[in-house]
Amino acid sequence: MSALNDGSSSPRSQHASRCFEDLLESIIVDVASECHRIARLGLDRNLEEEEEELRLSAQARVADPGSSGESNSKNVVDIFGQTHPAIASETFNCMNCGRPVTAGRFAPHLEKCMGKGRKACTKATRSSTIARNRHSRGSPVTVYAPYSNATNSNRVPNGTTAGEEYTDYTFEEP
Amino acid sequence: MRASINRPPTPDPDEEPEKELTLQEMINIKLIESGEKEKLMELLRERLIECGWRDEMKALCRAYARKKGRNNVTVDDLVHVITPKGRASVPDSVKAELLQRIRSFLTSVPL
Numbered sequence: 041m042s043a044l045n046d047g048s049s050s051p052r053s054q055h056a057s058r059c060f061e062d063l064l065e066s067i068i069v070d071v072a073s074e075c076h077r078i079a080r081l082g083l084d085r086n087l088e089e090e091e092e093e094l095r096l097s098a099q100a101r102v103a104d105p106g107s108s109g110e111s112n113s114k115n116v117v118d119i120f121g122q123t124h125p126a127i128a129s130e131t132f133n134c135m136n137c138g139r140p141v142t143a144g145r146f147a148p149h150l151e152k153c154m155g156k157g158r159k160a161c162t163k164a165t166r167s168s169t170i171a172r173n174r175h176s177r178g179s180p181v182t183v184y185a186p187y188s189n190a191t192n193s194n195r196v197p198n199g200t201t202a203g204e205e206y207t208d209y210t211f212e213e214p
Numbered sequence: 215m216r217a218s219i220n221r222p223p224t225p226d227p228d229e230e231p232e233k234e235l236t237l238q239e240m241i242n243i244k245l246i247e248s249g250e251k252e253k254l255m256e257l258l259r260e261r262l263i264e265c266g267w268r269d270e271m272k273a274l275c276r277a278y279a280r281k282k283g284r285n286n287v288t289v290d291d292l293v294h295v296i297t298p299k300g301r302a303s304v305p306d307s308v309k310a311e312l313l314q315r316i317r318s319f320l321t322s323v324p325l
Contacts, residue, residue, distance in 0.1 A: 055241055072295075076288070080284065
């Protein structure tokens with residue numbers, strides 16, 4: 041048996057590679073088509089939420105310097121002699137969705153981004169849940185079934201370096 | 215009609231293709247007919263979902279849609295956005311597994 045890379049220029053390997061690229065191309069078109077659908081139908085509420093969050097964080101920042109006063113609790117000095125604004129205004133990137141987020145708005149952002157309850161949870165898991173279920177069950181599954189994925193999500197990818205843990209478990213939060 | 219009844223049918227210029235199938239096309243046909251292509255697709259899809267590849271591609275699409283405005287994207291745009299990164303970021307193990315299966319299919323089928 042020749043090694044994996046040995047026959048890479050042999051006609052058989054070339055045909056195999058062509059077949060693989062063919063398959064991959066179909067899958068790419070699938071993904072693109074689905075994302076196109078999500079974008080055009082406005083199913084991904086995150087698309088417009090970012091502006092909403094920016095607006096809210098801008099409001100929060102504006103509200104702060106507007107309330108000054110000597111014995112105002114907001115201007116209390118801590119033991120290191122530092123004052124902190126009431127609403128944290130530092131910006132960083134959310135580790136879940138990668139978007140720039142204001143610290144003071146992080147908790148509400150996480151709620152929407154990771155899925156707190158019914159609405160966010162089901163809409164966010166819909167496509168990956170259905171896709172997972174379709175491929176492993178072969179039967180139509182209702183949307184409200186994130187917990188029946190237990191058997192699927194325990195599968196560990198073989199030696200792949202790509203996955204960060206949470207991408208498999210993202211929407212499994214009870 | 216006295217003319218030869220056995221006259222071969224007039225060659226129709228549209229009807230040629232049958233004898234000119236390339237080997238690649240024949241392979242493709244065999245893959246589809248035997249149902250193996252479908253199985254390979256499912257396998258590849260499953261592996262790519264497991265390793266997070268699909269989520270990465272969807273994130274790329276979302277970022278692009280956000281930039282361009284969600285009503286201005288076309289499927290074509292998204293395909294062009296995903297394809298280079300997509301092809302490059304398939305994990306080696308997944309690719310090896312699929313190639314292995316394809317190759318063993320090719321050896322098992324008379325060509």
